[in-house]
Amino acid sequence: MVVIKRLVKQRQDSIEQFTAGGRADLAQAEEAEMAILKTYLPAEMPTDQIKAIALAKKTELGINDRAKIGILVGAVMKETKGQTDGKIVKEIVESLF
Template sequence: MDMRDRINTALKTAMKEKDKERLSTLRLINAAIKDRDIAARGEGDDSGVEDSDVLQILGKMVKQRQESAKAFEEGGRIELADKERSEILIVEEFLPRQLDAKETETAIDAAIAETNAESIRDMGKVMGVLKAKYTGQLDFGAVGGKIKAKLG
């Protein structure tokens, strides 16, 4: 079952169970996917978004909600921060398990070996391999610093 089917099945279940919060979040996910579909069609790609694109969309949604929750907390709006966190939990249900620190290091080392990277100039190649294999499983913002440390 591809990502869209999983999300649509969860959406139908949420409708049947009358789970308003979950339904709202799943509709936001669907809207983001449809926005990406429309953008792709505008560029001449009629095939629609693939699972890897959906994973990127979901990862971006999680990151946005984490930032919003932090901002709400700093502003003393705990109830809004809690809502953002509950949305994060729903979105994360569709993301693969995040790699732990040791698995991340192993993945970086393997990507460096695979690309024969020797300097910081090869960082793009390493990131390309990691994104192809681990989209949704790694925080690429944090990984970039680790790659720099290994290649620098």
Template structure:
């Protein structure tokens, strides 16, 4: 992959401007603002893995908002969040299957020599970069707990 994820998002913002796609433009600007905010806060330039972490966080926020809006009977707002979530997910890699996650967990447990719950942090430390943006970290954490428990 020659272009960085950030460059691709930036190019998509320009394309959305030219196409006068206001909805996509708004969401892409939100993504770029979140990336820029983290770069300013940490005084660094984010690489693709860190950009994925920002996207993952934004996607989780959208999923939480959708659940809250639907619970409150505000389908109009839930639909808007759903459209933003779909645009955010365009930049994320394909999600891992349950079998792929299980295989990664087994490999992480083997490589860290984890023997029980006290080794959960080590296992998650190995897994996080491999599954970031490709799986729900809460579900991965629960699966690791079940495997170690």
């Protein structure tokens, strides 16, 4: 599963670069490959569920300081067990402060 996620991320990065470079044809090819790869991944966890987990972990760990965001992100990532992207978790955790 980690390998497939890495491949999806590579495709996403390629799509952004091809789009910025004006190569819509290559971007479409990457999007098609990414869609196929995503069929092998489990469904993403909804953001409201991630936020609920983040709030619970924040309370459980007693984190009230913005300097400890990394600890909270790590705890939420461990709890979600790869069902969400770390970037999304970081955005949700930052919104709590």
